Amino acid sequence: MNTKRTLLIDHVKEHATIYIFMTILFLTGIIFGAIIVNSMNFVQKQDLFFYLERFFGDISEEEQVSSHEVLKSSFLYHVKYLFMLFVLGLSVIGLPLVWVLLFLKGLVVGFSVGFMVNQLGANGLFLASLSVAPQNLLVIPIYIIAGSLSMIFSMILLRKLFSRRVSQPVLQPFGKYAAVFASLMVFSLAAAAMEAYVANEAMEMFIKSLYNK
Numbered sequence: 001m002n003t004k005r006t007l008l009i010d011h012v013k014e015h016a017t018i019y020i021f022m023t024i025l026f027l028t029g030i031i032f033g034a035i036i037v038n039s040m041n042f043v044q045k046q047d048l049f050f051y052l053e054r055f056f057g058d059i060s061e062e063e064q065v066s067s068h069e070v071l072k073s074s075f076l077y078h079v080k081y082l083f084m085l086f087v088l089g090l091s092v093i094g095l096p097l098v099w100v101l102l103f104l105k106g107l108v109v110g111f112s113v114g115f116m117v118n119q120l121g122a123n124g125l126f127l128a129s130l131s132v133a134p135q136n137l138l139v140i141p142i143y144i145i146a147g148s149l150s151m152i153f154s155m156i157l158l159r160k161l162f163s164r165r166v167s168q169p170v171l172q173p174f175g176k177y178a179a180v181f182a183s184l185m186v187f188s189l190a191a192a193a194m195e196a197y198v199a200n201e202a203m204e205m206f207i208k209s210l211y212n213k
Contacts, residue, residue, distance in 0.1 A: 022148045025106070029107040033113075034113070036110075052119070070195060074192035075188065078189075081143070082143075082181060085101060085143075086181045089149065089153040089177065091154070132199070
């Protein structure tokens with residue numbers, strides 16, 4: 001146990017720059033998402049808010065999707081996204097796409113929260129805290145770790161391509177790479193469950209309280 005902890009600490013220290021870079025990239029996406037909300041004109045905001053209100057109306061009229069369906073769709077989404085990051089990490093040329101995917105993930109979070117707060121004020125902030133924050137407490141670290149590992153493995157492959165020394169087998173680092181991604185997918189199931197059974201239920205209760213006053 002102590003050996004694994006030491007290896008983990010050494011790994012984080014060795015690649016701290018990459019983890020910091022990916023965290024900053026994700027946070028930049030969140031900031032840009034909020035900026036996009038503020039740059040939208042009145043008509044664009046009203047059009048988007050119209051669809052949001054229809055969604056709220058469906059929930060208040062008991063037409064919401066079941067928690068089981070939310071769990072299934074959310075988990076499949078996370079698995080597909082993580083699998084893309086995994087595959088892109090296997091090719092050096094896919095590294096820029098890893099950055100783009102992580103940035104876009106932050107952009108979606110920033111835009112979602114920013115739009116709800118912009119349109120609903122304090123209620124929007126509370127709604128975002130109930131519907132967006134719970135699962136993202138797990139999802140955000142998962143995606144930052146996944147993106148960082150993709151970048152680290154791509155750089156390992158790059159060094160092997162340009163190294164003049166006898167190439168070392170890549171099978172062992174690949175095995176560790178695949179094992180960690182499999183673990184991240186398992187953790188994403190916990191995030192999907194939190195979204196389905198905590199965030200979704202809390203959001204429904206709050207929206208019904210607003211619309212059924």
